[in-house]
Amino acid sequence: MIKAVRVDHRLVHGQVAFTWTHFLAATRIIVIDDKAATDEFQKMALNMSKPAGCKLNIFTVEKALSKMAKVETLNENIFIVFGCTRDAARFIEGYPKFKEINYGGIAKKEGSKSYGEVVYLNDEEVADSKKIMSLGTKIFMQQLPTTKREELRFAD
C-alpha cells in the first residue's frame, strides 16, 4: 500500500532515505519526476542514496500513471516522492486518489513566497497546489516525522 506521498526538491536524500523511510517502514520508494527520470547522472545519484533493503523506481509522470494499477497490487510499503509541484499536480490529475500529500521541501526561488519553514511557492506552484487541493488531496507541510505538521491553506 502507499504509505506516504511527498514533494521534496532534493528527492531521495538524508531525510527521506533514512528518517522517513525508517519511520514509514517503507520497502519501496517511487520517485516521480520528469527531469530526474531522464537524467542518467541524477538517477545514479538517487540509486546511491537508496536505503538498504528498499527498492527504488524513478518514473516520469506518464510512466508512473501507467504503472499505478500494478503498484496498487504490490504487497509493499510504498513511499512516493515528487520533485516538484508541477509533476505532483499532473500526476494527481490522472490519479486523484491520495488523501494527503506532504510538502517536505520546496526551494526558495525568484518570485516565491514563504508558506512554511522550508516551503516556498511561486505563482505557478501556488496554482499547482490549488489544483491538487481541488482534486481532493490535502496538503500539509512537515520536514521530519518529529517536527511540526501544518496544513497548507490559501487565503483566496
Added chain:
Amino acid sequence: MEKEKKVVIATHGELAKGLVSALKIIVGDVADIQTVCGYTTPDFDLDQTIQSIMNQHDFNQYELVVCTDMMGGSVNNGFVKYLGQYPFHLVTNTNLAFLVDLLLTPGCINAQVLTSKVSDDLVSVKYVNGVVNSMDDLDDL
C-alpha cells in the same frame, strides 16, 4: 532487560558539535546527545572529562555508546583506558552515516548490534567515481 541508549560524541575540535548540527537536519530531535569538543580550550582535560561522563552515567538504566572521531587519536585513546572500568561501548572512526543509523535504530543496543552496524557497507568510506551502479531495476517495478 532492554536498556535505552545514551550517546556521547567525542572529537578533536568542534567536529562533535558539527555532527550534531548535521544530525538535527537529517534525523530531527537529538537533544539527548552529549558532545565533547576536545582541545578547544587551553584547560581541556580529557581524563577529567571522561571521568565526569562515567560518573554521571546511570549504567543500570541506560547503555552508554561513546563515538569518537579517529582510531589512534588521543580522544579515542583516552576512552580506551576506561573500557576495563566501565561497561560502555566505544566506537571510533565515527561518521554521519553511522550516527544516523544508530539514532534511527530503536530499542536495545548491545555488542552484537554494534558489531553489525560498524561493518555495514552503508557506513564505509567510498570512492564514488568507482561505484558502478546497476540501474536496471529503476525503470520498472
